[in-house]
Amino acid sequence: MLKVRDLNVYYGGIHAIRGIDIDVNKGEIVTIIGSNGAGKSSMLNAISGIVKYQGQIEYEGKALPQVAHKVVQSGICQVPEGRVIFANLTVHENLKMGAYLRNDTKAINEDFGKVYDLFPRLKEREKQIAGTLSGGEQQMLAMGRGLMSSPELILLDEPSLGLAPLLINTIFEIIKEIKSMGKTILLVEQNAFKALSVADEAYVLEQGVITAKGKAADLIKDPKIQEAYLGKK
Amino acid sequence: MNVFLQQLINGLSLGSVYALMAVGYSLVYSILNFSNFAHGGVIMLGAYFGLYAMTLLPLPLLGGLIVAALCCGLVAVTLEKIAYSPLRRRNAPSLYFIISAMGASIFLENIVVATIGPTFKTYPTVFEKTAIQIADISVNKIDLMMFVIAAISLLILVFILGKTKIGLAIRASSYSSRGATLMGVNVDRVIFVIFMIGGVMAGFAGMLFGMRYTVYPQIGIITNKSFIAAVFGGLGSLPGAVIGSILLGVIETFAASSVSNYRDLIAFVLLILVLVIKPSGLMGKVVEDKA
Numbered sequence: 059m060l061k062v063r064d065l066n067v068y069y070g071g072i073h074a075i076r077g078i079d080i081d082v083n084k085g086e087i088v089t090i091i092g093s094n095g096a097g098k099s100s101m102l103n104a105i106s107g108i109v110k111y112q113g114q115i116e117y118e119g120k121a122l123p124q125v126a127h128k129v130v131q132s133g134i135c136q137v138p139e140g141r142v143i144f145a146n147l148t149v150h151e152n153l154k155m156g157a158y159l160r161n162d163t164k165a166i167n168e169d170f171g172k173v174y175d176l177f178p179r180l181k182e183r184e185k186q187i188a189g190t191l192s193g194g195e196q197q198m199l200a201m202g203r204g205l206m207s208s209p210e211l212i213l214l215d216e217p218s219l220g221l222a223p224l225l226i227n228t229i230f231e232i233i234k235e236i237k238s239m240g241k242t243i244l245l246v247e248q249n250a251f252k253a254l255s256v257a258d259e260a261y262v263l264e265q266g267v268i269t270a271k272g273k274a275a276d277l278i279k280d281p282k283i284q285e286a287y288l289g290k291k
Numbered sequence: 292m293n294v295f296l297q298q299l300i301n302g303l304s305l306g307s308v309y310a311l312m313a314v315g316y317s318l319v320y321s322i323l324n325f326s327n328f329a330h331g332g333v334i335m336l337g338a339y340f341g342l343y344a345m346t347l348l349p350l351p352l353l354g355g356l357i358v359a360a361l362c363c364g365l366v367a368v369t370l371e372k373i374a375y376s377p378l379r380r381r382n383a384p385s386l387y388f389i390i391s392a393m394g395a396s397i398f399l400e401n402i403v404v405a406t407i408g409p410t411f412k413t414y415p416t417v418f419e420k421t422a423i424q425i426a427d428i429s430v431n432k433i434d435l436m437m438f439v440i441a442a443i444s445l446l447i448l449v450f451i452l453g454k455t456k457i458g459l460a461i462r463a464s465s466y467s468s469r470g471a472t473l474m475g476v477n478v479d480r481v482i483f484v485i486f487m488i489g490g491v492m493a494g495f496a497g498m499l500f501g502m503r504y505t506v507y508p509q510i511g512i513i514t515n516k517s518f519i520a521a522v523f524g525g526l527g528s529l530p531g532a533v534i535g536s537i538l539l540g541v542i543e544t545f546a547a548s549s550v551s552n553y554r555d556l557i558a559f560v561l562l563i564l565v566l567v568i569k570p571s572g573l574m575g576k577v578v579e580d581k582a
Contacts, residue, residue, distance in 0.1 A: 127476060147462060155459060
């Protein structure tokens with residue numbers, strides 16, 4: 059579904075992503091784990107077209123345009139790190155923004171229903187200004203907003219960031235539910251254990267280079283990964 | 292009492308034109324985070340566009356307003372393409388935008404001085420009888436027209452922002468243009484639209500102002516007052532810009548009727564007072580996300 063080949067991202071003189079290859083198959087959860095500054099967000103932003111890159115990104119067999127709104131149009135939506143919700147708009151308006159490029163009113167209304175089923179908290183707070191939501195609710199809103207674009211592929215950037223452990227569990231349950239809705243997910247996480255336990259395939263990104271890849275179920279048992287990312291000796 | 296009402300009406304009409312101007316400052320500030328000082332130049336051009344549409348073509352009042360609005364919209368959009376768009380592509384800090392805006396403002400003023408000349412010009416008479424008498428209060432027809440046109444334009448703007456898709460995109464981009472981009476919003480288009488709206492309103496404002504007073508190349512200076520009004524109400528907040536403008540218009544009119552020499556002094560003292568007490572202005576942004 060998504061094929062990334064020899065991807066390079068530069069910020070001025072800094073070579074943040076150094077020629078990485080990634081494959082995402084339809085219906086899977088693929089995770090990229092790695093520490094702070096490894097280049098995880100840069101990679102997602104390159105796919106989303108908000109960071110300039112060199113290399114090929116192919117989506118459904120076609121080259122992906124390097125323009126952000128055309129990427130969304132193609133069916134890829136990013137739920138960014140730090141949520142980036144519209145704090146000045148209501149919850150409902152935030153979700154409406156997710157459906158910005160769609161004109162099919164009937165299908166949009168159905169998706170409102172689906173998102174509110176998935177996140178009943180958002181339904182309760184429909185008319186509330188999004189800036190007044192708690193951190194966990196804002197994460198749910200960001201994910202719901204992403205779903206409103208009716209994407210085939212969802213790029214999730216650090217959904218667990220800054221959330222309490224119980225909420226993190228809820229968020230990962232929801233990620234599994236989104237997968238069961240038939241969506242494909244590319245998940246970037248620092249919480250390696252959680253990410254590996256929901257993912258099908260996994261990559262380890264270190265300083266802009268892929269240092270390991272494989273089935274998530276295998277990587278979670280790999281002694282080197284356990285030591286570096288799962289805190290086991 | 293009648294004097295009071297009379298001044299209130301004058302103040303409201305002056306304030307509503309300030310509001311037409313202030314909205315342009317606020318819209319641009321809310322998305323691009325800089326004060327577009329070239330806006331005054333666009334308003335000044337509006338006064339000239341309207342004047343020539345009514346004298347050279349010659350069009351009736353309504354035709355003049357439409358020509359002024361469209362031409363100013365076009366100028367504002369072109370200005371954005373030439374003066375700001377290259378800076379945006381390079382992610383320049385807002386200081387550079389402000390300097391570019393000041394340059395554009397000086398350019399517009401001087402091109403008018405060089406081509407049309409620095410002399411004062413006046414609009415042809417539109418209304419035979421200038422005032423309407425209601426009981427003891429006489430209302431200047433131009434003042435009334437200023438108020439009505441400003442009110443209609445502002446209501447249309449409220450509708451666009453509140454009820455349309457592009458309006459939602461404008462409000463979303465004003466909070467986070469990166470977030471809006473990720474939702475598929477073409478932010479270039481949003482910026483085009485806000486400059487168009489600001490320009491159209493500048494056209495109305497410039498023409499109305501020119502009709503009420505006179506037309507000259509430095510007329511853009513009075514827009515400093517509308518900028519003050521926008522800051523006063525909370526820069527970036529549209530209701531703030533409108534309320535700030537109306538208040539400024541009313542206060543100025545009352546000041547002028549009692550201590551006329553202090554009219555501008557009062558406006559600036561007021562601005563400083565508000566900023567000392569509430570730096571974000573009367574209705575400045577207070578929401579934040581918890582990320």
